[in-house]
Amino acid sequence: MSKMQLDIVTPERKVYSKDVEMVITRAANGDIGILPHHAPLVSPLSVTVVRVKNEGNEERIAISGGFLEVRPSGVTILAETAELSTDIDVERAEAAVERAQGRIAEHEGDLARAELALKRAVNRLEVAKWK
Amino acid sequence: MATMREIKLKINSFEKTKQITKAMKMVAASYLRKAQEQAEASRPYAEKLKEVITGLAQGGSSVKHPMLQSRPVSKTGYLIVTSDRGLVGGYNSNLIRLLMQKLEERHSSKDEYVVFVIGRKGLEVLKKRNLPIIGQTTGVSAIPQFSEVINIAKDAVSNYADGNYDELYLLYNEFVNPVVQRPMEKRLLPLASDELVQEEKSQKTAYEYEPSEEEVLAELLPRYAETLIYNALLEGKASEHAAQMNAMENATDNATEIIGNLTLEFNRARQAAITQEIAEIVGGAAAL
Numbered sequence: 001m002s003k004m005q006l007d008i009v010t011p012e013r014k015v016y017s018k019d020v021e022m023v024i025t026r027a028a029n030g031d032i033g034i035l036p037h038h039a040p041l042v043s044p045l046s047v048t049v050v051r052v053k054n055e056g057n058e059e060r061i062a063i064s065g066g067f068l069e070v071r072p073s074g075v076t077i078l079a080e081t082a083e084l085s086t087d088i089d090v091e092r093a094e095a096a097v098e099r100a101q102g103r104i105a106e107h108e109g110d111l112a113r114a115e116l117a118l119k120r121a122v123n124r125l126e127v128a129k130w131k
Numbered sequence: 132m133a134t135m136r137e138i139k140l141k142i143n144s145f146e147k148t149k150q151i152t153k154a155m156k157m158v159a160a161s162y163l164r165k166a167q168e169q170a171e172a173s174r175p176y177a178e179k180l181k182e183v184i185t186g187l188a189q190g191g192s193s194v195k196h197p198m199l200q201s202r203p204v205s206k207t208g209y210l211i212v213t214s215d216r217g218l219v220g221g222y223n224s225n226l227i228r229l230l231m232q233k234l235e236e237r238h239s240s241k242d243e244y245v246v247f248v249i250g251r252k253g254l255e256v257l258k259k260r261n262l263p264i265i266g267q268t269t270g271v272s273a274i275p276q277f278s279e280v281i282n283i284a285k286d287a288v289s290n291y292a293d294g295n296y297d298e299l300y301l302l303y304n305e306f307v308n309p310v311v312q313r314p315m316e317k318r319l320l321p322l323a324s325d326e327l328v329q330e331e332k333s334q335k336t337a338y339e340y341e342p343s344e345e346e347v348l349a350e351l352l353p354r355y356a357e358t359l360i361y362n363a364l365l366e367g368k369a370s371e372h373a374a375q376m377n378a379m380e381n382a383t384d385n386a387t388e389i390i391g392n393l394t395l396e397f398n399r400a401r402q403a404a405i406t407q408e409i410a411e412i413v414g415g416a417a418a419l
Contacts, residue, residue: 009175042340
């Protein structure tokens with residue numbers, strides 16, 4: 001099966017750089033799967049999961065906010081944060097879920113912010129628990 | 132003339148100071164290296180963003196965004212990157228002087244600008260001068276992470292987007308090399324659209340934009356501006372470590388010099404004491 005280059009870059013570092021067979025994620029208009037030689041595309045990504053398929057294996061990466069660029073030569077994902085399932089701090093994410101839920105329940109502080117934090121933490125947990 | 136004991140105490144105290152400044156210099160040097168690596172690592176992200184935005188700006192001339200367009204200026208925002216700690220030579224004072232100079236040049240009253248401050252030292256000074264500070268971050272780590280500045284960067288960008296001010300300047304110490312850091316001012320917003328559009332040479336790819344060109348651009352531009360703020364912070368931090376390294380090196384040199392002079396004085400005092408003792412013994416023997 002032909003392959004394409006996938007780079008996942010955050011402002012701090014390059015998180016992921018490999019030749020892969022397929023990338024699946026949720027773009028602005030819904031889920032998309034990208035195979036090599038996909039038409040060039042740019043789309044924002046929200047807090048979501050990037051699934052990477054390669055030689056029968058699947059990897060999952062939690063990202064929070066960013067965008068996706070598909071070129072003939074490969075795929076680049078720019079994200080504010082990006083974590084492989086093995087890099088996620090489960091305890092911290094669980095604590096974040098509780099904190100955010102508490103804030104939302106008590107209508108304390110900035111609700112939109114708390115909801116976003118909850119989304120990010122749940123997203124991380126989802127990725128971490130997938131094996 | 133000071134007694135031998137006094138001089139000895141002084142020498143000891145300078146030796147201790149020298150040890151500390153030397154250690155601080157080493158620490159600053161290692162942070163400097165890490166900060167430079169971090170700045171290096173952050174480059175691909177900013178470059179990629181710029182590339183895509185450039186593509187957008189070229190592709191559709193119909194795409195207009197407030198962040199790319201100058202508007203009449205009635206209020207100005209400033210974001211200044213200072214350090215949390217002192218012992219960094221002229222790092223903070225030079226930058227603050229530049230800010231005050233620019234403020235004086237451009238504005239006649241305090242209603243015409245607002246200031247964001249990163250770093251405790253800048254905050255202390257600017258508060259004392261009663262500048263209108265509307266955002267602040269202190270305690271940024273030696274090698275800053277993106278998450279540490281995201282809030283202040285978002286604030287600075289969204290205030291522009293909401294029309295609270297009509298331009299935004301960044302002030303930070305430019306890292307020229309480990310010996311030279313230059314205070315400098317850069318206009319961040321509105322983004323220089325000509326700079327983005329100029330690079331005509333890059334090959335054009337006909338992208339599909341989801342959901343639409345305008346929305347993608349609206350999503351990307353604030354991100355790009357935030358990234359530029361992060362880059363300025365990284366550069367400021369690298370300059371801070373370099374400035375500290377130089378300051379501590381000078382302090383170590385000065386301590387060495389003072390210790391040399393004091394040792395000389397100590398030896399003179401010792402000789403004088405010995406001479407006096409001999410004179411006393413000789414005098415005593417003669418009297419017998």
